[in-house]
């Protein structure tokens with residue numbers, strides 16, 4: 614351990630060093646002293662690969678969703694101050710609550726299966742969304758090769774990417790799997806008159822209705838594709854569904870919006886979210902799914918958790934704790 618004196622001494626040296634370097638670059642003028650490389654000003658492609666038994670899984674980002682400054686009742690009953698404190702305590706920015714969009718792609722050997730589609734070209738939830746197509750390409754996945762698009766639910770950040778700018782299908786050869794209750798709710802013309810819902814409903818209608826003949830409705834508990842089992846987890850939306858993916862004795866859960874924030878909601882799983890259709894039911898579903906995942910030590914990929922979003926949940930008192938899985942640099 615360094616003593617306090619040593620720390621302040623090395624700090625002083627560091628500061629002195631910094632000012633010498635600053636002076637050198639000032640005296641030396643533009644670029645004559647130090648070699649410089651151009652700033653890249655962009656992140657590397659957001660693609661992350663892992664195996665689930667014999668299945669190759671790839672997480673592909675559609676880009677971040679900024680929710681803005683902490684506000685009261687985004688998580689119902691949580692004050693702005695308490696939300697800010699939770700963010701501060703976890704070393705997170707307090708000027709912007711940012712959620713990710715982690716799209717899961719499976720290659721089962723036989724089928725390419727994509728879970729949720731991101732925002733597509735719609736920027737209603739922020740300027741950095743809509744990155745899925747570019748990241749899929751970077752992952753070596755051709756949209757034409759996608760056999761199945763499986764939706765956890767029909768909110769904008771999960772289904773708007775079904776269509777391209779011109780309204781054509783992004784995944785022209787895919788069947789679309791989803792709960793009928795969500796299809797019916799979010800394409801319901803009568804809800805266009807609801808101020809709160811109309812943007813979401815109009816957008817979902819534009820994506821889902823033209824693709825109606827490709828939609829396959831799923832049932833709770835059904836193995837919708839080999840190794841992919843649907844599990845109803847309603848509340849966030851009426852038909853919100855998570856999926857259990859199993860191969861060769863390994864299982865992972867594609868968790869959709871079972872929780873939106875990896876600290877605030879995991880530690881306080883009884884918090885309802887402002888965008889839940891039925892907050893109480895969403896909480897009941899969350900507790901049931903979390904209990905199962907924790908007891909069976911099954912890894913989960915929630916759509917909005919920090920990139921790439923895979924980790925475990927463990928019980929801690931009345932709540933849970935999220936343990937992100939270490940990212941592997943080799944498969």
Ligand SMILES: [Zn+2]
Pocket residue numbers: 768770771870916917
């Ligand atoms: Zn979402």
